[in-house]
Every structure is written in C-alpha cells, then in structure tokens.
Amino acid sequence: MAKTNMARYEQYDQDTTQDAENISGKRLKSFLDRIERLEEEKSGLSDDIKDIYAEAKSTGFDTKTMRKIMRLRKMDVEKRREEEELLELYKSAIGLE
Amino acid sequence: MAKTNMARYEQYDQDTTQDAENISGKRLKSFLDRIERLEEEKSGLSDDIKDIYAEAKSTGFDTKTMRKIMRLRKMDVEKRREEEELLELYKSAIGLE
Amino acid sequence: MAKTNMARYEQYDQDTTQDAENISGKRLKSFLDRIERLEEEKSGLSDDIKDIYAEAKSTGFDTKTMRKIMRLRKMDVEKRREEEELLELYKSAIGLE
Amino acid sequence: MAKTNMARYEQYDQDTTQDAENISGKRLKSFLDRIERLEEEKSGLSDDIKDIYAEAKSTGFDTKTMRKIMRLRKMDVEKRREEEELLELYKSAIGLE
DNA sequence: ACCGTGGTTAGCTTTC
DNA sequence: GAAAGCTAACCACGGT
Numbered sequence: 001m002a003k004t005n006m007a008r009y010e011q012y013d014q015d016t017t018q019d020a021e022n023i024s025g026k027r028l029k030s031f032l033d034r035i036e037r038l039e040e041e042k043s044g045l046s047d048d049i050k051d052i053y054a055e056a057k058s059t060g061f062d063t064k065t066m067r068k069i070m071r072l073r074k075m076d077v078e079k080r081r082e083e084e085e086l087l088e089l090y091k092s093a094i095g096l097e
Numbered sequence: 098m099a100k101t102n103m104a105r106y107e108q109y110d111q112d113t114t115q116d117a118e119n120i121s122g123k124r125l126k127s128f129l130d131r132i133e134r135l136e137e138e139k140s141g142l143s144d145d146i147k148d149i150y151a152e153a154k155s156t157g158f159d160t161k162t163m164r165k166i167m168r169l170r171k172m173d174v175e176k177r178r179e180e181e182e183l184l185e186l187y188k189s190a191i192g193l194e
Numbered sequence: 195m196a197k198t199n200m201a202r203y204e205q206y207d208q209d210t211t212q213d214a215e216n217i218s219g220k221r222l223k224s225f226l227d228r229i230e231r232l233e234e235e236k237s238g239l240s241d242d243i244k245d246i247y248a249e250a251k252s253t254g255f256d257t258k259t260m261r262k263i264m265r266l267r268k269m270d271v272e273k274r275r276e277e278e279e280l281l282e283l284y285k286s287a288i289g290l291e
Numbered sequence: 292m293a294k295t296n297m298a299r300y301e302q303y304d305q306d307t308t309q310d311a312e313n314i315s316g317k318r319l320k321s322f323l324d325r326i327e328r329l330e331e332e333k334s335g336l337s338d339d340i341k342d343i344y345a346e347a348k349s350t351g352f353d354t355k356t357m358r359k360i361m362r363l364r365k366m367d368v369e370k371r372r373e374e375e376e377l378l379e380l381y382k383s384a385i386g387l388e
Numbered sequence: 389a390c391c392g393t394g395g396t397t398a399g400c401t402t403t404c
Numbered sequence: 405g406a407a408a409g410c411t412a413a414c415c416a417c418g419g420t
Contacts, residue, residue, distance in 0.1 A: 028163075031153045035167060038146050045139045049132055050416080056128045064418080065283045066125075067395090070132060072276060079269055082262060089259045143397085151406095164399080222357075225347045229340055229361060236336045240410090243329050250322045258404090260319075261409085264326060348392090358412080 053063045150160045247257045344354045 024157075027156065028153075028158060031149055031158065032163065032166060032170070035146055035149050035163075036170065038142050038149070039167070039171075042139055042142045042146075045135050045142070046416095049135050049139075052128055052132050052135070053417095056125070059124065060121075061125060061128065062283070062287055065280065065287065066129065066132075067417095068276060068280050068283065069129060070136075071395090072273065072280070073129075073133065074136075075269060075273055075276075079266070079273075082266060082269075086259065086262050086266070089256070089262065093256060093259065154405095161399085218351075221350065222347070222352060225343055225352070226357065226360060226364070229343050229357075230364065232336050232340050232343070233361070233365075236333055236340075239329050239333045239336070243326055243333075246322055246326050246329070250319070253318065254315075255319060255322065258408095260323065260326075263323060264330070265409095267323075267327065268330075345392090355413095362412095 053066065056066060057063050150163065153163060154160050247260065250260060251257050344357065347357060348354050
C-alpha cells in the first residue's frame, strides 16, 4: 500500500495543486470540507440561539430560568424516549417480539 | 409586580389554553419554541457530521487523524481572524478609518 | 517572582529530594497526592460497580436493561433537583425572598 | 418463561410492596440499590477532587497543568502495570510459574 | 473588565 | 465493528 489514504495528511488543508491522480487526497478533502461547512452552520445556529436569549433578556425575561426550563423540556423528551426503549426491551425480554 | 414576566413559567411547556391576555406568557413561549427549534437543527447537524465521519471511516480514513486536522484548520481560521482584527486596530490607530 | 509555583512542574512526580525551602513544590505535591488517592478510590468504585453488573448478569439479569433503569432513576433525581431549583428561581423572581 | 427475571422491571424503583415470593424482583432491587449507593460515593469523590483543584487554584497553581501532570502520572502507572504483565507473561512462558 | 462557575460538547474507553 | 457510557476539554454566561 504505497499510497495510503493517510498519504497527504500532513499538508492538511493548503494543497490546492494536488496531483489529479491522488484520488484519496481529493476524497479526504471533500470529507473535510463537508464537515467544515456543517460546523459553520452549527456555529451559526449557536449564535442565533444566543441572540434569542439576548432578545428575551432585553424584554425582561430571566435567561437563567429560561435555560432551566429548556433543560427540563429536553429531559422530558429524553425520558419519554428512554421509557419507550425500556418498554421495547421488556417486550423482547419476555419474547413478545 | 402583579403580572411579572415570570408569571406562567411553572407549566413550562404544556399550556396551550393560555389566556389571550397573558401577553408575556405567549411571548415567553414563542422565545422558547424558537430556541427549541434551533436546538433541534443543531442536533441534526451534529448527526450529519457524525455520519460523514462514519462514511470516511468506512472508506478507509482514520477519523482520529481527521478530527485533528479539523482542529488545526479551525485554529488557522481563528488565527487569521485575530490577525485581521489586529490589522483593523492598526488602521484605526493611525486614523485610517 | 523568581520562584513561581510552576517552578518544579517538570519533574512531575519523581522528586523526593526536593529542597526543604521549596514550599510551593511541597504544596503542589500534596495536592497531587491527595487527588491521586481520590482517583484511585473512584477507580475502585467503578470496578465494584462493574462487578455487580457482572454478578447480576451471571444470575440471569439483562444488564442493558438494568443500566437503562439506573439512568431513569438518576434522571428522576436530577429532575426533582432541577425543579426545586426552578421553584427557588421563581420565588426570587417575584420577590418572595 | 412465565416468571422471568425481567418481570418486575417496569416499576423500576418504587415498588416497596413487592410480593415476598418474587425473589428475583428483590434480588434485582438489591443489585440496583447497591449500584446506586456506589454511584453516589463515586460522585462524592468527584466533588472532592474538584474541590482540591479549586483549592490549588486559589493558592496560585494552574489546574490545567496539574491535570496534565496527573495524566502523565497515570500513564506511568499504566505503563508499569503493563510492563509487569509482560514480565508475568515471560515468566509463565519459560515455565517459572 | 476579569474571574470563576457551570453547562455543553466532543473524544476516548469499554462493551456487546 | 458498532454502540454506549464515562471522562475531559471547551465555551459561554453571570457575578464581582
């Protein structure tokens, strides 16, 4: 395996003149770019959320309380999901399915 | 402080029959819903990213290395951003703007 | 500050001949030792827990289900705690306290 | 599989009136309680450790560095342990034990 | 404006 | 090899 997928890792992002034959280098770059794009979107969403909290705060709400509420909401969702999984587990345990 | 913004916090998300007059309750709910929506999108993006790593792994790349590369990329971006800020600082310092 | 607290970090744990005057070195070592001790205890507890799961498994219980139950238990505890905090938050928000 | 060990899982921790005959239910509860107890102890130790780091920080040490040191210490221990295992392996290989 | 705290998120380890 | 749980780093927020 002379040309491993790892081959071009070292110049981790500046190589724009990569040999046309180096398929895996292109492939890797593609993966990394897609990830970077998504990371940026994620980061944008974080900013949006922050903005909403700021807006709420400026209209008189207490953000600490709001955050706690969000956490409780999330826990409810989580709990329901887990309880359903547990039920499935039971069913399979007693051979119902 | 008869009708504070905190007034309806306690039933933190199930109230669909809220009194039309309770403007702040509605307002709060709206904020929370918007946040929840964005959180879900964020979570979706995290899943997408995870999928890409999985795909990359299945085509033979080492994800641990990939993550390291991403971290380095990010640092580069950060650095560039900070350098630009520094440049702006210079410009304003010498009255160029 | 010629002799900073960081001074002896490099030989991070083998120095048993440290100069009697180097108080901060001694102090640091003491901290690290205490932490190490606690880490060991923690690790021991993790092992104990693992053993219990193993024992339960060997008597016919399904550990996956058990873990899920433990998680739900924990969530209940967490939720109660958070709800109480939220209540406190309300109280202070409406100036009850 | 009328009376499986799974039988009483659903009321995962509130059942205090369990039928005396349901041995496995009792057994399960016992396991879960023991685990919970240990988890609490573990959590307490984590808090203790956090406190020590806080104390160290307040006396001027850099906790990030301290954590790094702890990690190195642990690696040393690990390494030694592995080396000993290797030694054991040798010994049994040449029939010394 | 800075520090300290807490929460969130990501990486690593271990299990199945 | 995949999935889950645990641990540790990061970041953002609130308080001083």
